[in-house]
Amino acid sequence: MPRALKLFLHRLQLLALQITISVMSGRKPVLLAGPGSAMRLCGTVVELGARRVLIVTDAVLVKIGLIAPLAQALEAAGAVCAVYDGVEPDPTHAQIEAGIALAREHRADAVLAVGGGSPMDAAKVIAACVGNNCRVADVVGNFKVKKAPLPVYAVPTTAGTGSEVTAVAVVTDTAARAKTPVVDGKLVPVMAALDASLMTGLPRAVTAATGMDALTHAVESYISGFANAETRPLSVAAVRLIFANLGKVCADGSDLEARQAMALASTYAGFAFTRASVGYVHAIAHNLGGLYHTPHGLANAIVLPHVLDFSRDAAARQLAELTVEIGAATSAEPVAVRAQRFIDRLRALARETGIPETLDTLRAADIPVIARRAMDEAQGFYPVPRFMVQSECEALLAKLLP
Template sequence: MLFPVKVQYYKGLTKALKVAAAVIPMPKPTLFSGADSSLELCDAISHLGIKKLLLVTDKVLVEIGLLKDIQARLEKHGIKVTIYDGILPDPTYDQIEKGLALLNKHQCEGILAVGGGSPIDASKAIAARATNNKSLEKMAGLFKLRKAPLPLFVVPTTAGTGSEVTIVSVVSNPETHQKTPIIDPKLVPAMAALDGKLMLGLPPFVTAATGMDALTHAIESYISTNATDETRSYALAATKLIMENLETAVHDGKNLEARQNMAMASYYAGLAFTKAGVGYVHAIAHNFGALYATPHGLANSIVLPHILDYSKSDIISELATLAEASGLKAGRESNNKLAEKLIARIRAMLVSFEIPATLDSLKTEDIPRIAELALDEAHANYPVPKYMDKRTCEALISKMVA
């Protein structure tokens, strides 16, 4: 059990974050949305007079030819494109430095990120390193960027991370296996394109895991003690879109309407958690990713129902509202019943998507350390609705052992 004094201290930290979020301007990218909006973004980049661009992505997207139309459109405008496809899931410091070296070698004036959360996060870090004479370690934390990053444009190819609108870049330290979050409003991209057409070939399991990532963002931001009317509005919109479209996107991947709606849901969820924050789900999932290289969406999917079970007593009203937005209300039902229906619905979705309830790589002997790191992360940064101590966290994580 946590001592009341500690809880009050943690609440004080998160209250300070809420004040900062209200006072500090949170920019939004100029948004292009719809099929082929990625090409509209290329046209807009050309209007800025940029002639040399670093295109940050991963090898898979290059190999399947997803970038050809984008590259051709940029080159049509006289923009020389240098492709950096060395980004892997959970990008590390060395990947950032290699991208920076390539950017400097070719004297690129801006960066276009095309891909999931990893290429976008990496691009944010590269853009920040290009203009700030600081190591990644010294940029870690809140508001450490003195200068605006290099102009950054993004095209997400998964509907999950919301990184196209967030103030965060997460990079992994390959030596300590810990995540390094760089948090600054200057990291928000200048422009973003939500092009559902680019997501049509996304495999079902990736679609499911990234979609559940977006749902986690929406739910954790809604139950956050730092939520506002604005963030709740975005979170409810995201939840509604996800519940109406994710299953279609998973089981009928060529459905452009479902893909486009999921892209917008991810964007809304990103707007919500940028101001309201996340919680224990992300804290535990981050440490699964750092220790076992677990994909973030998969980690969130496994952890989410356990945290909702634990927190339910303190957020019944919020869960009931989310359940209603999810289309689960049938007649006059109590808030408690609706909260139970929402958690059950999430578990049923995971079964439908063949997402496991446990993590194969999770080792019992690692649990104390994971719990310690997760609680340190959460209590210093996240406005959780119900606090837990280390013993409770360890018991909760133990339920996820295969």
């Protein structure tokens, strides 16, 4: 298909999507913040009527003792709990179906998600499928959740995905070796607790990758064609907080103030991209994750500067504005100079926090497949500042080869 026709169809599909997003549920979660907020949330869950709560998490958090106090707090408030800890990174249809079965067996009337993006995504889909008496495959795609899910409450233990406030979940189709999205306003959690005391034990590599994930959300939402007066201040706030604090938490994971700032940045960025969407970084990262199980934050971190190189001229004004916001330039400097400086500062932050420049699992033979899938995902769905075709995506991916 000629590039001009692809671009025309892309813009037409985006127009329809923008109209849909504008009428999508605008619900925002109630936020509790600060050390101890996770325990406060547990009491509130019961106050709001939950009596049979399914906790969705992963085995590591159970093993290190993070889940037991939350379950005890729920039970002390009057709820009966069951724990599903079968979620692994990039949760599969099978893992989520197992969680659905346990939720039904437990007769759950609420779901508490505790963990990083994978447990939160799994919890959203479990709640949607139980509420709609359906399977995972029935809700994959855009706006396919017909009835209200079980209420979801979120306690993120990483600062990056923003899933605690978004209308998106991502599940892995193992047969296709691809990530598949579930997008619906009904997925947005009821309440979230941003409790940095649960994040101080995160390894440096996880802290860096998840922090760069949040930065990707903030930057892509800011340069998006759907960015608006509501989303831009949130994107800017997230970018400022991340540049000011990610290096600190990577150097000292026990810095509670910096951890709390990163948790807030992740949530701001989550709010922003729910309305403004993301772009080619996510399209490529999703498909690296689907093929190689590359952690999503790490894939975003590696891909982001290359996509910004590609989009620099088309997004120069926005990137120049962000450079001023992080204190790396004045508004008197030329736009092009400021835009390039933002990309340079981003690369410097990635180096400081230990993000690699290449992807050691990437194989040259896989590049055409990854590029095709990424372009298929982005077509008509991501309001990017500069349109990309497969050959350009392949050239970008080649720069990531080890």
